[in-house]
Amino acid sequence: MTLISTLTSTLTSTPLSKQGLNLASRLAAAALLLPTLAGCPNDDDDGDPVPLAEDVYARLGDPIPAATDEQLATFERGLEVASRRFLPSEGLGPKANVSFCGACHEKPVVGGSGPRYRDFYIVGQGLSDGTFIPGATNGVLGSYGFHGEPARPRRDDADNVSAHRNAIPFFGVGLIAELNEDAILANEDPDDADGDGISGRANYDQGFVGRFGRKSQTVSIEGFIRGPLFNHLGITTDPLPEDLKAKLPVPSVSEVREQVSGDGVFRQAAAPAEPLSDDDDIPDPEMSDQELFDLVSFSMLIAAPMPDPEPSEDAQRGALVFEAAGCQDCHVRGLESPRGLIPLYSDLLLHDMGEELADGVEMNLASGSEFRTQPLWGVAATSPYLHDGRADTMEAAIMMHGGEAKASRKAFANLSAQEQREVLAFLESLGGVDQRTPGLLPPGTPIPAAGEPGAPRGLAAGQEDRWLEGRRLFDHDTGLDEGLGPRFNGDSCRACHFDPVIGGAGPIDVNVMRFGTLTDDVFSAEAGGTILHKLTAPGTPRPEHTLAHNVFEPRQTPSALGLGLIEQIPEDDIVAAADPDDLDGDGISGVAHYPADGSQLGRFGWKAQVPSIREFVRDAMSAELGLTVPAESGFSYGALEDDDDVPDPEFSSASIDDMTFFLARLDHAQPKADEAEGRAVFDAVGCDSCHTPSFTSEAGEDIPIYSDLLLHDVSLEGTVGITDFVATMTEFRTPPLWGISDTAPYMHDGAAETVLDAIEAHAGEADAVRDGFEALPTSEQDALIRFLESL
């Protein structure tokens, strides 16, 4: 069976589920219809078959094949914009969840959906009459504050509705934008006039039929981009001017407001509800018209997922079961577009999904229990599923359908195991399955060669598989059924450690928030510790601080590249440089930190609060992912139990072994150039007083770490922060400098955007060194920065 015949064979003008047949009868009918329906897709007004759209399918993340050379150039520019990391100095904030578009739309490629660590919350006030008033920033609760806003914006006490959201993929959205309204409205049945239990009604935006967003609340791609730019990044934009609108890949300029005649051309409304300015001091708009144009064009040009050209027999039969179970009543196979039929498997209408999925959030005409039918093309590669990402798998997603879809859910539940597999095989045939990955590393990603970022170091023959297993675990997006949460910051280790490669540092939008209370200069933490988690399992509001908490400290994600070498530095060599009481009188102390029970030297973390890689793994899996670990002799970090329903331990000793093995053999960043002049300045100014250029391992290996691994007070006077074991509020471990050019932002809180900013941010013990730097001629300052960026 060919692609086309498979795609068309399940199309009938009247879905089988609406013909009053039971499931078995429907299946039989579908099987009988199969040979006669092949090649008979939807009919147009003249009774002629509507052909499938051509030249619009590709691998996930690729542009549509029909794109012109000029459009391809625009696509590439737009991809760059989607990957651009905005900084506070460029307008990020004042409240934000992420710093770039690709942050949430990265799975399995840029333009896709998002793993759970990019989930967010919609909050608002639900009144007694059912009215919903969006809170925070147009309903979006920010995780980070800049420009004088609290580091962790607090959910307003009046906001009694908190809805979890998982990012939505952009595949094929340009084709959806091209749909005329009649194509969507044709499936409306708001009052269930046909009595099949399935209604379906359109949402509206700016006077047009909505089609984007979990509630079809947005009509245009421009609006669907400008809104999140403001709500999630705090980046202001202007609506695209007419001359640029006219150049968009999807026709977007019309002199006619109403789009009812089916000509497929209407104005791409620009979400005028979005504020054009914000409360920071960066001139608006903070993204240029050209960048916005490129970004909108990029989105419009992302191809529809390429369906499996040779679907398996299971997939073919699964298509019939899919329809017979009634799934196709909402997940209609295709909508007629100017290019032909586009097989998105969605009617783009609102359906009442019942209390099972209700979130209480009204958006335009959508009620708190209504959601848009999610397109299914590429679904295999875009887990987790449902609006809040509550489903780890496609099967779980089906079983969580409620409301109007309850009958189909029951039908699926009553299928045989083989029939269920067939449905899943059919869904996998809708594109993207070959790009599916349990994390973000593409399937089959090889071991980087020596010298490349993310390469192993000291890997003996035969150890490759174990190292790969450790890397797989590091990259693995942990499911709720594996124990993720109940509170977490990331759903994988890679979620924070990915700059510039897996295992690296993290951008400003994965900072971990630590908090506590300062009373009479004494810091105290909550019983649960100092981490104020960013996320929870769906169904639970985000943890909030109280007004009594007055200390907040963002923590930038340090790179994990080279941890194994740090562990090999002889303890005596580190301690030898300690001078806690500044006995040598050079103004620089240096404290060797012995955390926990004081038996081991701390080497890792911003406060040198972790003594070994294994403890680092145990601690991070618990503190950042919410995974419990087993009790292990000689190790004390990590939580042994939590309050979710997954049996403890949720992360086994074997997994800890593998991940520790991976990290211990993850090479450090390699120098990019020999900057001798800058190195001389580095030494002359005194940077090396704390940033010790190198150590030698027990085995005699040079370790160019540029850190003494000791605690120093380099904070401005009056700084408040978090204490950690013996480390005071203002003491931090000297961070290693290898690979620094790829690990912005800098300092423990990520407040320094550039290496220069970081130097200037040094205070306390580093006052004299900073002063020395500032007194240098510009040429020497530049040489020093070139040196640092070469490491």
Next chain:
Amino acid sequence: MLRTARTTNKTARIATLSSIAALCALVTVGCPAPEDDGFPEPGGPWEVGLEAGPEVGAFLSVWGSAADDAWAVGGQVATIGGDGSGAIFHRDASGWTPVAVPDGAPLLNWVHGAGDEIWAVGNAGMALRYDGSAWQSMDTGAGVPLWGVFVFGADDVWAVGGDAFDRDTPGIVVHYDGNAWLPSELPTVDREFSAIFKIFGLAPDDVHAVGAAGVMLHYDGSAWTQMGSGTGNDMISLWGAEPDDLVAVGGRGNSTISRYDGSGWTTEEGTLAGLNGVWVDPLGRATLVGNMGIAAVLREGFVPEPEDPMAGTFNVLHAVYGFEDGTRFAVGGSLGSSPPYSGLIVENRP
């Protein structure tokens, strides 16, 4: 509290489109005949009355005693690159002409008058009073943008406002008694709201105000009380011809229309773009204007009939006002883009 089901089905939309066709047909054959009481049927083409550049800014409000004695106010909002400025234009029989504004006058958001008593209000709590020959500024002490003003007489002027971006600080109502502006005590309401946007009354003891998050207030001559609105959408403006027939409009992305029947408000969210301005003629027919240059007539119920071509512009229309001869003026500008704004006044004559 009344809250109706929201009509958003295709039937309603088709009805709207049919109405458009019918209206277009009327326009094609010429001006409709006046009704029995002499007040003309809304209709006819909208034409550009004035276009203003960035040196003037956008127009946010229009009001007058007659079509040849009308005022339009607006200006530029304060930005990082500038302090903002107010603008006032007057229309006589020959057209629109600029009028001097007091030094330092900020963006002006609304204008209203009663007889010779004419007031405008704007950002930073500023009020302007027309003394018959010039505009004089007066600080209300509000300290926040004033979005609406309604004048009963020289000793009875209401203004409303608030920082629309600060949800933590509720909107305000201030009153001028002929001597001073004083804050008016507002009731505790069931929601957080940042601003009151407009105020309107047919009698000093029957005053209504609408604002952010769908908040609606009523003043009975002695105190303000909250009324149920059935919506959480921002309600931007209101007007009415009879105490038991008021119309309020709003919504940002989608049109929202509320009707007051003398006892309570009923609200429905529609399928047009968000609405900003409303004026109701003596026969109860409301002219609505809004985003994307929308102008429409609401005769009854909640389904307006869009006028086509809709004011001939995709600019935002922010306010509308009409006169005894059936003339209607609508004002707005490039309010959908970042400042500096340009402005537009469009006119419609039956």
